[in-house]
Amino acid sequence: MINSDNVLKFPPGFLWGTATAPTQVEGHIENEWTSFVAQDGNNCKIACDNYHRYPEDIDWMSRLGTNAYRFGIEWSRLQSAPFAPLNQNELARYVDLLDRLRAAGITPMAVLHHFSNPPWINAAGGWTNPATIPAFVDYVRKLVAAIKDRVYLWNTFNEPDTYACVAYLLGGFPPQQRWKLGQFRRVIDHMARAHAQASRVIRREGHAGRKPEVGIAKNWTFFHAYKRFSPWDRATAFGCHYTFNKFVLDAFLGGWRRRASTYIGLNYYGRVRFHHFRAMIPASGTPVKDIKDVGFVCDDMVERYPEGLGKILGYLRRKFRLPIYITEHGAASDDEPFRELDLQQNLQALHRSMSEGTDVRGFFYWSLMDNFEWQFGYTKKFGLLAVDFQDPKLPRSLKPLAGVYSQICRDNSIRVSP
Numbered sequence: 477m478i479n480s481d482n483v484l485k486f487p488p489g490f491l492w493g494t495a496t497a498p499t500q501v502e503g504h505i506e507n508e509w510t511s512f513v514a515q516d517g518n519n520c521k522i523a524c525d526n527y528h529r530y531p532e533d534i535d536w537m538s539r540l541g542t543n544a545y546r547f548g549i550e551w552s553r554l555q556s557a558p559f560a561p562l563n564q565n566e567l568a569r570y571v572d573l574l575d576r577l578r579a580a581g582i583t584p585m586a587v588l589h590h591f592s593n594p595p596w597i598n599a600a601g602g603w604t605n606p607a608t609i610p611a612f613v614d615y616v617r618k619l620v621a622a623i624k625d626r627v628y629l630w631n632t633f634n635e636p637d638t639y640a641c642v643a644y645l646l647g648g649f650p651p652q653q654r655w656k657l658g659q660f661r662r663v664i665d666h667m668a669r670a671h672a673q674a675s676r677v678i679r680r681e682g683h684a685g686r687k688p689e690v691g692i693a694k695n696w697t698f699f700h701a702y703k704r705f706s707p708w709d710r711a712t713a714f715g716c717h718y719t720f721n722k723f724v725l726d727a728f729l730g731g732w733r734r735r736a737s738t739y740i741g742l743n744y745y746g747r748v749r750f751h752h753f754r755a756m757i758p759a760s761g762t763p764v765k766d767i768k769d770v771g772f773v774c775d776d777m778v779e780r781y782p783e784g785l786g787k788i789l790g791y792l793r794r795k796f797r798l799p800i801y802i803t804e805h806g807a808a809s810d811d812e813p814f815r816e817l818d819l820q821q822n823l824q825a826l827h828r829s830m831s832e833g834t835d836v837r838g839f840f841y842w843s844l845m846d847n848f849e850w851q852f853g854y855t856k857k858f859g860l861l862a863v864d865f866q867d868p869k870l871p872r873s874l875k876p877l878a879g880v881y882s883q884i885c886r887d888n889s890i891r892v893s894p
């Protein structure tokens with residue numbers, strides 16, 4: 477990491493990627509989101525039609541100059557019943573996607589669970605049911621056997637924290653339950669057990685040339701009090717931190733469970749401050765203007781807190797001593813200069829932490845393209861590529877931030893102003 481003339485270099489071989497999730501981009505999916513109507517009145521039935529357009533989307537990745545892609549493999553496409561053989565047509569499509577990535581020199585990171593389950597898993601209670609664990613491990617075993625020579629970076633669960641919290645405490649994701657704390661804990665516990673078992677399978681049976689790496693993606697959000705001395709603000713912030721961060725991290729990585737991961741995936745967006753029980757972020761319904769009026773910097777989702785990235789990276793380094801990938805970071809806004817500043821600030825924080833010794837191996841921008849943002853539908857624009865959802869052909873086009881990110885990927889460095 478030699479730095480000169482205000483250029484901050486990243487180590488050779490650093491992965492610069494983009495990230496997506498099947499439900500958000502593929503379309504033509506049969507899972508619990510198929511019939512879900514988002515707040516903007518839309519659904520994910522077509523989404524970005526990446527199911528058909530993945531060759532074109534890989535061309536876009538090449539144009540961006542990225543060398544990695546974090547994408548999901550949709551369980552509901554591959555198995556129609558517990559312990560069933562994998563659907564060979566759907567498998568062939570994912571294999572073709574992987575072959576095209578390889579031809580383009582793009583390293584895949586495969587996500588095995590990203591907020592969605594096959595209908596037959598949901599019908600049996602989803603992850604509240606312990607029977608989901610062996611069903612998932614069976615799926616993983618078959619998938620690993622089929623694609624191990626094409627994938628070495630495995631991401632078992634994307635944000636189990638967000639999934640369990642929004643589905644069982646906040647009612648935003650299917651099955652839209654509220655304040656079911658017992659269910660929340662059960663889901664986390666079952667997913668953590670499934671992660672440990674799936675990880676064993678991947679490491680024992682997934683070795684094909686290159687040693688497999690496996691981890692989860694933990695969303696880390698800072699929860700702070702709006703008024704430092706308000707007991708209500710502090711209690712709410714502490715409760716959220718405890719449930720969302722500490723409990724989940726302990727379940728997946730505490731004690732012996734640390735050995736179930738060879739790396740930590742970190743999804744980092746920023747911070748939430750609480751005024752009494754109210755989360756002062758646009759994602760919880762507080763208007764962006766109100767938040768800006770009190771002096772907070774936020775995108776269309778949460779408060780920006782780039783200095784937090786260094787803090788959490790330092791904490792994870794000291795506590796777990798595992799390599800880290802930034803499996804997601806991004807900002808939703810129509811304001812491209814704002815998004816550029818956010819990216820710069822977060823990459824500077826990342827670089828600083830790496831200079832202090834944190835072993836970070838890659839960074840994946842969320843997201844390759846504008847897509848179906850769960851309960852919010854198509855209103856949150858995270859993409860490097862814009863997608864025109866009014867046009868049935870769903871044309872993609874580069875946004876200004878794509879040019880900025882592309883330069884960073886090609887240079888393997890960022891420029892900072894003197």
Ligand code: FCB
Binds near residue numbers: 500695743858
């Ligand atoms: C993360 C999710 C991802 C997307 C981004 C904005 O929490 O993993 O699917 O929704 O936030």
